[in-house]
Amino acid sequence: MRESAAERHERLLELVRERGSARVSDLAALLGVSPVTARRDVELLAGEGRLDRVHGSVSWPGRRPPAATGAPSATGGGHGPVLGLLAPSSTYYFAEVIRGAHEAAARAGSRLILRISDYRPEEDPMRTEGLLAAGAEGLLIAPGWRAPGDPAAYGEWITGLPVPAVLLERRAAPGSALDGMDRVASDHGHGALLAVRHLMDLGHGAPLLVARADSPTALAVRSGYADALAALGVRAPRDVIDSVPAEQRPEEFDAAVRALHQAVVSGTASAALVHNDVDAIQMVQRLAELGVRVPDDLALIAYDDEVAALADIPLTAVAPPKREVGREATRLLVERLTDRQRADEPRRHLSLLPRLRVRDSCGARRASGGAAGAGPDRTDTDNSF
Template identity: 40%
Template sequence: MTGSARPSSEGTSPEVRGLKFRMLADRLRREIADGVWPPGSRLPIEPELARAHGASVSTVRRAVAELVAEELVERRQGSGTYVLAPKPVSGRSALIGVVVPSTAFYYPRVLKGIEEELTAAGARAVLACSGYDQAREIGAVADLLDAGADGLLLAPTLTGPKTPEAYLARLAALPVPAVLVERRGTSLGDTVESVSTHHEAGGYDAVRHLVRLGHRMIGLVLRIPSPTAEPVGRGFHQAVRELGLPSTEFQAALEEWSPAAADRCLAGLRSAGATAAVCFGDRQAALLTAAARRSGLRVPDDLALVAYDDEIADIAEVPLTAVAPPKHLLGRTAAALLLNRLEHPEDSRRTVLLRPAITVRDSCGAARHRIAPEPDRVRSDRSSPSALEG
């Protein structure tokens, strides 16, 4: 009976057989290091590896067992052998690459939280700033990987040559673990872990706060485009729908916002009969406050305002009540999630949402009003956790 030739170790000395499996193990290590088999991918079954490398199945089995012992791969019963995410090299601290769009606005407190969490764990960080430039950001990520980063914390720029879906898919394919900071996937198919502010809840709570102060016609004022504007708007509109209230909306691009734009916004709010507005972000609320003054109106008596971001809200001419994302906690949580991923690569992936709080100042008039009970048609969420994981 004839058949195809097959690898055999018959007649081969133990020393040669031992050399063969070590050589195969070395080859598989190099392929894993070069990204041929990225973290999370499944190796071919042992007979396929044997055919591909001209080795016996027993040689393949011994080579893979060596990689399992080194925690480069793991066998999963009934599923196969999977490549594990690289762990920090023993004897040195983990090196974490951090990429944010700005180090001057919004992100300093996020970075402080990241720094505290990494320092407590004995990890090191290398910081890069993208300047909201997607191409620059891609280059920064490549530089961090070349520098030997064990993991990445990224606040990606989702406006640019690549669509958000394509860019997030690129990040999901990185050879090291990554956690998105103040960004999250746009599809259930997105697999990159993330920690972000629950901006929908922020917009929702801002409306509810103004309604409890007696306002029944509330405007939404937005700076666009922004990854935050859309979820804030969704939360705002859900709240007014649940309450059965009318609303009005004004949008303008960042470069269009000026005293003239604020005057147009104010005119639209007044024409619609709005007595209050939720403004994304602080600068837009401050411009609207100045427009009210020019028109002889008073904030909060004639127009109550709640800003969103709480970056410069406290230094406005009328200190602004503001929805305040938990920036410091955001940084700490994202860093902790990445460190956990490096330590436990097999854990389920997580998306963490942190609910923002409202910092009450002068612009909403809360100090002059008796807070009304929550309307019956507003859903209560007092028992909801501040961080939702799924």
């Protein structure tokens, strides 16, 4: 059976852990992979804070190869506190959150340790125990919640942590114990309002929402969409169209595409907000096969802005400040750990505002006389209302 990348990464980490440090070329030989593959693996693991990388060698965080003595560590590794980060994923949305946290930790001279829950909230406590066992003095916690009831079912343990913690890109129910914690999160309600208002400013009626319901971000976009329509005094043209991952549930995804197609051809709606980028790109492709063109027949905005700019028709997208969320949460945690006066201050809830990056799929460039695909993205300001 072919070894997965995750299994290879674990083997690589074990080799470095046993040796303290190793040359990338030696790791390639020990793993039985090409030097290019080994280099890519090392870059990924170093970017996640799981290895230090200096001049062709790698070392276990906190150790450096002799030749690198005196050189700055790729992960900080100074005299700051050791920080633990629990994330549901290290790819797509959370890759940028992790990158921001890593950057802020490095600036503070701190080591960042990462554990991934793979969206299994029942495993979050065990993963966090691993962070504490590895020496984490403070924690950044992004639970692997998916369903609306998950915070209540899988959240109480967070309030009993023995070290300072910041809730990361997650919100708690008002009045709950979790709501009394420090947290830093994107304001997805603001992001949904930016999209709805932009489409209506272009002359469309209230846009449709096509969205998943399998993550806190998706649920927040749904809630924000309803609030945006209420704030603008309009009604949804029809119920939210439920989306699902096309590769996992192709028949249900196709049903969502056909529901959107029907809404367009029937005149029910001429604009839509779609969560997330991947679904939006695939929907644009399928709609074209069914005779609906973006933006001619349907103005479309995606939510997340991970890969939206890479679509055949670059997608206008709401961009949550993912990297900034990681940075600000880390700064807050370091303050709690290193400044006794701040440790006694009231808890803080920090909401960072998404931005709207205007490209081709909403038709704004065409309406303003700009050539499709020409020039850089235009970013709407965050405080325009």
